[in-house]
Each structure stands twice: as structure tokens, then as C-alpha cells.
Amino acid sequence: MPEGNFQSRWLAPGVDDVWNQFLTVTHRLEHQIDRRLQDNHGITHTQYEILVRLADAPKHALRMSDLAERIVTAKSAVTYQIGKLADMGLVERHKCESDNRGVWVKLTDAGRERLEKAAPCILSLVRELFLDAITCDQADELNKLLETWAGNLDRIERGA
Structure with a gap:
């Protein structure tokens, strides 16, 4: 683990909630x-x-x-x-x-x-x-988020 202030590496409460909700929902769907x-x-x-x-x-x-x-x-x-x-x-x-x-x-x-x-x-x-719970606009927004995350993962996996 890198040195430094461990506390500063925790996610902010609102962001932490989003991440935990994402994990919970994806695990429940699976x-x-x-x-x-x-x-x-x-x-x-x-x-x-x-x-x-x-x-x-x-x-x-x-x-x-x-x-x-x-x-x-x-x-x-x-x-x-x-x-x-x-x-x-x-x-x-x-x-x-x-x-x-x-x-x-x-x-x-x-x-x-x-x-x-x-x-x-x-x-x-x-x-x-999944789909019946969201509107077409929400599906479009989710797709944009997924494309952003996929692009970030692609960049990291390429070592760029």
C-alpha cells in the first residue's frame, strides 16, 4: 500500500454511496x-x-x-x-x-x-x-456512462 494519509484515499460519502449501490445492484442482477x-x-x-x-x-x-x-x-x-x-x-x-x-x-x-x-x-x-425500470432517456444516459467507463478501462488495459 502506498505511503501517505490513508484517510484521504477513502471515497467521499456521496461517491461511496454510488459505488456501493452500483456493486449491490450488479450483484443482485447477476x-x-x-x-x-x-x-x-x-x-x-x-x-x-x-x-x-x-x-x-x-x-x-x-x-x-x-x-x-x-x-x-x-x-x-x-x-x-x-x-x-x-x-x-x-x-x-x-x-x-x-x-x-x-x-x-x-x-x-x-x-x-x-x-x-x-x-x-x-x-x-x-x-x-433492467430495461422496464428505466426510460429511454435514462437508457441513453446509462449507455454514455458505460461507454465512458469502458473507454477508461481500455486506456488502462493498454497501459496508456
Whole structure:
């Protein structure tokens, strides 16, 4: 931890409230989506996102490292989730022919079917828990904020 006045590094009360509310709301949204997907379709939100990324990829396949990057998580977490999805028959793993360390993940027909059945659940949840609660103007403002944060993260991750 850098030296200096620790107290001066705390967030101001109003800003602290915004940050805590942001964390609480995002965690609660994730929990609701996760719970409903598990109850209705037997998969987690992370597993759903993996299936979506594979469905959108050429030949419905991605290298494990590319998949981890696209869902913004650690490779070990993707490996764990892919193991669960493979056990359910929703994806298949294949060694990369050009790189013995690489692994390809491919969406199976069963995975595509599960995704197609779960998609309406996600869409209704996005509407019910998120979009129906805000106006079009609020959605535009939120989008501007998200673009600002994404740009800041891009700059930091590029090391600029």
C-alpha cells in the first residue's frame, strides 16, 4: 500500500454511496439471472454466456484462451465451466492441431438447443429486471456512462 494519509484515499460519502449501490445492484442482477437460469434451464449465467459466444463464433468454436478473453474471466474459470458444460454434453473439447497447449471448444447440437430454450428467459429477465425500470432517456444516459467507463478501462488495459 502506498505511503501517505490513508484517510484521504477513502471515497467521499456521496461517491461511496454510488459505488456501493452500483456493486449491490450488479450483484443482485447477476444473482437473479443466475438463479432463474439454473432453476429453468440447468445452467449458470456464465455457462449461458459461454454458449452464446460459441454460437456467435465461426463454426461455433473458439480457442479456450479466446473464450476466456471474450467473457472477461480467468482461463482457469473457463476451464472449470467448460468441464461442466462438456459433462452435460453441451460443448466438446478438441486439441489444437497447430499448438499442443491450445484447446478448442465447440458448441454441440444439444448446446445450441439449450441456448435456444434459455434465450427467451434471459430476454424476459433483461426486460423485467433492467430495461422496464428505466426510460429511454435514462437508457441513453446509462449507455454514455458505460461507454465512458469502458473507454477508461481500455486506456488502462493498454497501459496508456
